[in-house]
Amino acid sequence: MSAENQGSDQSQNTADVAETPTGSIRRPKTTGLATGPAAPGVPKVDPILIVDGVERRFGGLAAVDIDHLEIPRHAITALIGPNGAGKTTLFNLLCGFDRPNAGKWSFDGRNLAGVPSFKVARMGQVRTFQLTKSLSLLSVLENMKLGAPHQIGEGFWASILPFLWRRQEAEIEEKAKGLLKRFKLDAKESDFAASLSGGQRKLLEMARALMSDPTLVMLDEPMAGVNPALTQSLLDHILDLKDQGMTVLFVEHDMHMVRHIADWVVVMAEGRVVAEGPPEAVMEEPAVVDAYLGAHQDVDLGAVTGRIAVSGTDTAAVKVRERIEAEASAEIEDEGDRP
Numbered sequence: 001m002s003a004e005n006q007g008s009d010q011s012q013n014t015a016d017v018a019e020t021p022t023g024s025i026r027r028p029k030t031t032g033l034a035t036g037p038a039a040p041g042v043p044k045v046d047p048i049l050i051v052d053g054v055e056r057r058f059g060g061l062a063a064v065d066i067d068h069l070e071i072p073r074h075a076i077t078a079l080i081g082p083n084g085a086g087k088t089t090l091f092n093l094l095c096g097f098d099r100p101n102a103g104k105w106s107f108d109g110r111n112l113a114g115v116p117s118f119k120v121a122r123m124g125q126v127r128t129f130q131l132t133k134s135l136s137l138l139s140v141l142e143n144m145k146l147g148a149p150h151q152i153g154e155g156f157w158a159s160i161l162p163f164l165w166r167r168q169e170a171e172i173e174e175k176a177k178g179l180l181k182r183f184k185l186d187a188k189e190s191d192f193a194a195s196l197s198g199g200q201r202k203l204l205e206m207a208r209a210l211m212s213d214p215t216l217v218m219l220d221e222p223m224a225g226v227n228p229a230l231t232q233s234l235l236d237h238i239l240d241l242k243d244q245g246m247t248v249l250f251v252e253h254d255m256h257m258v259r260h261i262a263d264w265v266v267v268m269a270e271g272r273v274v275a276e277g278p279p280e281a282v283m284e285e286p287a288v289v290d291a292y293l294g295a296h297q298d299v300d301l302g303a304v305t306g307r308i309a310v311s312g313t314d315t316a317a318v319k320v321r322e323r324i325e326a327e328a329s330a331e332i333e334d335e336g337d338r339p
């Protein structure tokens, strides 16, 4: 579908339903999300997040400088851009972990400017967190319980009326165990989170976010450090979130994944939105190729980063990987030479 007719078509494109090489069902992309031609700031048919004039400066640097951005509801949106484009800074602002120098934004029609992160999460907008050192030393089940909102055991009445928190504790545990089963982590519930593989950690981060029944799930690089064997399972879990009525917004460098599951792509560079639209259309835009994909555009970044095994005959991927490895070694040597 071209960027031009993306706006008016509100039907679901089912042409994509097919079996993938791994045997899982490729699910239809959601189309008809925008009300006009795909371009930075285009209004959406049903936006869940609306950002207006948000600016975040660090000294003289405008890390985020967004005129207008709408994130479509019940769809999967990828936020992409080169290193330093401002993706993480925007994520932090939207979730209340950081404050902008200017601007406002709303979630589900409610103004979020100045709302602290724990309240944002209670309102249904939840982001995943990487396992920090201290969380790694808790068990998988304890990590899950930390994702539950409204823990009345912390309140005054609960402290003098233990039956209140005991009942809630049992409910939280049941919910946590149900989610661990769904994410195939139930056999690991008593293990330290530190013992999980990279992919299992990502599954735990996602499962923990679901403890609070969010409407918008924000995922920070869900594929980073994931073994190829778990890739399809993670993708399926993300697609499940949409099937269950949630909206997903994720930051990712892996273009293969973005093409595969995103319904809509927002491209940032130097703090601004430089392009947005359906993945196939956006990734061909000259501004995106210039700002982001550059010489790597015809190569799956999964192959470049080593997440996907590359055959010796895929010379383009092998060459890009070799060049990146050479550049990285040169940088490391350079660092080592410094006093």
Ligand SMILES: Nc1ncnc2c1ncn2[C@@H]1O[C@H](COP(=O)(O)OP(=O)(O)OP(=O)(O)O)[C@@H](O)[C@H]1O
Pocket (backbone or CB within 6 Å): 058, 061, 063, 081, 082, 083, 084, 085, 086, 087, 088, 089, 090
């Ligand atoms: N706390 C901070 N203090 C100073 N500068 C910062 C701070 N946080 C981010 N920046 C700068 O703001 C810019 C945007 O950074 P940000 O981490 O948001 O980019 P990003 O798109 O998430 O990059 P990456 O893909 O590498 O994670 C960068 O130039 C970064 O150096």
